[in-house]
Amino acid sequence: MTDLCGIPLAHPVLNASGTFDAIAARRVFGDALLERFPFAAFVTKTVTLEPRQGNPPPRLWELPAGLINSIGLPNNGLARFLTEDLPELAELPVPLVVNVMGSSREAVARLVAAVAARDEVAAVELNVSCPNVKTGLLMGADPGETAGLLTAVRPLTAKPLIVKLTPNCTSPAAVAAAAEQAGADGLSLLNTVRGMALDPQRPGRPWLGGGTGGVSGPAVRAVALAQVAEVRGRVGLPIVGMGGVQTARHARDLMEAGADLVAVGTESFRDPLVGERIAAELVQTSANSGELWALSGEA
Ligand SMILES: Cc1cc2nc3c(=O)[nH]c(=O)nc-3n(C[C@H](O)[C@H](O)[C@H](O)COP(=O)(O)O)c2cc1C
Numbered sequence: 001m002t003d004l005c006g007i008p009l010a011h012p013v014l015n016a017s018g019t020f021d022a023i024a025a026r027r028v029f030g031d032a033l034l035e036r037f038p039f040a041a042f043v044t045k046t047v048t049l050e051p052r053q054g055n056p057p058p059r060l061w062e063l064p065a066g067l068i069n070s071i072g073l074p075n076n077g078l079a080r081f082l083t084e085d086l087p088e089l090a091e092l093p094v095p096l097v098v099n100v101m102g103s104s105r106e107a108v109a110r111l112v113a114a115v116a117a118r119d120e121v122a123a124v125e126l127n128v129s130c131p132n133v134k135t136g137l138l139m140g141a142d143p144g145e146t147a148g149l150l151t152a153v154r155p156l157t158a159k160p161l162i163v164k165l166t167p168n169c170t171s172p173a174a175v176a177a178a179a180e181q182a183g184a185d186g187l188s189l190l191n192t193v194r195g196m197a198l199d200p201q202r203p204g205r206p207w208l209g210g211g212t213g214g215v216s217g218p219a220v221r222a223v224a225l226a227q228v229a230e231v232r233g234r235v236g237l238p239i240v241g242m243g244g245v246q247t248a249r250h251a252r253d254l255m256e257a258g259a260d261l262v263a264v265g266t267e268s269f270r271d272p273l274v275g276e277r278i279a280a281e282l283v284q285t286s287a288n289s290g291e292l293w294a295l296s297g298e299a
Pocket of ligand 1: 017045069127164190191216217242263264265267
């Protein structure tokens with residue numbers, strides 16, 4: 001056993017937000033999904049106040065080692081999330097973490113208050129990769145912005161608040177330290193790294209409908225490792241490390257760099273059971289060496 005900010009988990013592998021659609025998977029696999037759920041907790045795709053269509057196509061560009069996505073956070077919006085999605089997600093056999101994003105502190109506060117009030121929700125993850133419409137600054141790119149956001153939402157719930165850091169800023173570690181001081185319970189990193197692909201048919205024009213997108217998968221693994229180590233050097237909060245994890249070795253690397261738990265994103269598109277495989281390999285490794293559970297707090 002391990003835990004996420006005090007929430008007991010069967011193993012240390014979660015899904016990364018937006019990369020595993022549990023509702024669609026349930027439709028395809030039925031109750032088999034509940035009997036063999038690959039992750040120790042389920043993190044939802046980002047929920048926003050209003051419904052979003054997402055970005056125009058094309059939305060994906062495959063890289064030699066990963067992909068660039070410009071999905072643009074399509075979702076049903078808060079009201080339909082609460083009435084339609086949440087009851088279905090509550091049937092999953094693992095704790096539920098709801099990822100939210102807003103374009104102002106007030107918007108994020110409304111989201112946090114509404115989702116954290118629901119008994120089905122164990123924790124809230126704040127996706128801070130969004131500009132604050134009032135200041136023009138990316139909420140998670142500036143320590144002052146992040147601290148201001150936490151100060152606004154911290155009083156609204158006693159449930160764990162996890163700040164999902166963006167790598168697209170000068171110092172994720174400084175943002176992490178600000179989040180810790182302002183009352184965050186945990187950190188997750190990294191979100192996708194801003195990237196771009198050009199249209200092979202139209203020189204100089206971007207391929208993705210959104211212009212730029214977010215790079216994920218093995219291409220960002222080394223960046224994730226460096227940023228987790230840097231953040232761990234500045235904060236004592238629990239860290240969920242992610243970025244290019246495909247094997248138990250990659251998960252172990254992130255844990256050795258300072259993560260307490262790991263999340264798997266892009267690799268789930270290739271192997272939806274990857275979370276289960278990595279968790280089993282980690283248990284095996286720990287049984288062989290006695291080392292891993294020490295890292296995840298068990299020994
Ligand atoms: C297709 C796709 C959709 C994503 N959607 C979200 C999202 O809704 N909210 C969020 O916070 N992160 C989102 N992410 C970022 C992932 O949660 C994760 O931070 C990132 O992909 C790095 O992990 P990975 O290399 O294992 O994919 C998305 C990533 C991908 C590839």
